[in-house]
Amino acid sequence: MSGENDAPAMPDTMRAVVCHGPLEYRLESVPVPVPGPGEALVKVEAVGICASDxxxxxxAAKFWGDESRPAWAETDVVPGHEFVGTVVELDGEAAQRWGIVVGDRVVSEQIVPCRQCRYCLDGKYWMCQRHDIYGFKRRTPGAMAEFMLFPRDALVHKISADVPPAHAAFAEPLSCALHAVERADIHFGDVVVVAGCGPIGLGMVAGAKSKNPELVIALDLAPDKLDLALECGADLVIDIGSEDAVERVRALTDGYGADVYLEATGHPSAVGQGLNLLRKLGTYVEYSVFGSDVTVDWSIISDDKELDVRGAHLGPHCWPAAIRMIESGRLPMDEICSHQLPLAEFEKGLELVDSGKESIKVSLIP
Structure with a gap:
């Protein structure tokens, strides 16, 4: 199954971004990984950059202000957990387990579960206690490289070769957004508010719309992102820089407030906004990575409104739906996947994501 008779000889080394600590990421020449039994070697076509990268x-210094809560990437690790690639080598065991062959276009879920902890044994693999996510631990090197390995316990999905590489790599953030939508338990008559129109927020808009609620409202400060939210399915958008979102939503709901609030900004102010914007017995879903602590009036959740407050992590069971949505052509993927850069320009890519003003989804093309 390795394709040795018809495939070109593999190089011994490859280019890869390697983490040596905060602000110490370097493009280096490293050995091409060699797949062991039940593993697959994949040639990376695209890898996205996200807020956790x-x-x-x-x-720690930028995000938490002290060393007591450091960033959680190990050193000497290749980053990158949202990616797509082509299978170049695998054995019969891997081919049978994943239903793939050499030449297939594939993505892998961002977590490689241990399959032995209490969460994995209970079917909650995305909360695996060991929590090996590509690009953060030495056990699971990521995709900011020319080649990468899929370990034996990886969760693998095929995706159409007709989809542009950067679009295919968007299956990871889109699956995360769809999981948040699933956590929201949206009903037909609901008014749903999505805060933030970055990659995750736009996916939430599309996912929420697919649930056919009464109204999907998107919030952001950037007019171009609000326009993109309309293309993704929002019925109404609110520029929170020029309009009070809480008052507008109350006006649209006879003074009650929204049924569901999905938070995708990562800004502390969006948390209080959501709690105030929801009706009594409403549902708040949090997905963001925050850069500082959040302080709110906790009594809004209990004494005032008896809210359901739910977290959402990764994209379990949503990858097939995300892939179908991308393959369908219904999303404005050219606008969402706004920047593609060569691997050597990874620092520029990180700067674009850090700014957040010029880009939506930034991808590297090895």
């Missing part, structure tokens, strides 16, 4: 690049 940025957090680990900057380390």
């Amino acid at each position: 940025l957090k680990c690049f900057h380390g």
Whole structure:
């Protein structure tokens, strides 16, 4: 199954971004990984950069203000957990387990579960106690490289070769957004508010719209992102820089407030906004990576409104739906995947994500 008779000889080395600590990411020449039994070698076509990559690049000082809560990337690790690639080598065991062959276009879920902890044994693999996510631990090197390994316990999905590489790599953030939507338990008559129109927020808009609620409202400060939210399915957008979102939503709901609030900004002010914007017995779903502590009036959740407050992590069971949504062509993927850069310009890519003003999704093309 390795394709040795018809595939070109593999190089011994490859280019890869390697983490040596906060602000110490370097493009280096490293050995091409060699797949062991039941593993697959994949040639990376695209890898996206997300907020958690940025957090680990900057380390504790920028995001938490002290060393007591450091960024959680190990050193000597290749970053990158949202990616797509082509299978170049695997054995029969891997081929049978994943239903793939050499030449297939594949993505892998960002977590490689241990399959032995209490969460994995209970079917909650995305909360695996060991929590090996590509690009953060030495056991699971990531995709900011020309080649990468899929370990035996990886969760692998095929994706159409007709989809542009950067679009295919968006399956990871889109699956995360769809999981948050699933956590929201949206009903037909609901008014749903999505805060933030970055990659995750836009995916939330599309996912929420697919649930057919009464109204999907998107919030952001950037007019171009609000326009993109309309293309993704929002019925209404609110520029929170020029309009009071809480008052507008109350006006639209006979003074009650929204049924569901999905937070995707990572800004502390969006948390209080959501709690105030929801009706009594409403549902708040949090997905963001925050750069500082959040302080709110906790009694809003209990005494005032008896809210359901739910977290959402990774994209369990949502990858097939995310892939179908991308393959369908229904999303404005050219606008969402706004920047593609060569691997050597990874620092520029991190700067674009850090700014957040010029880009939506930034991807590296090895």
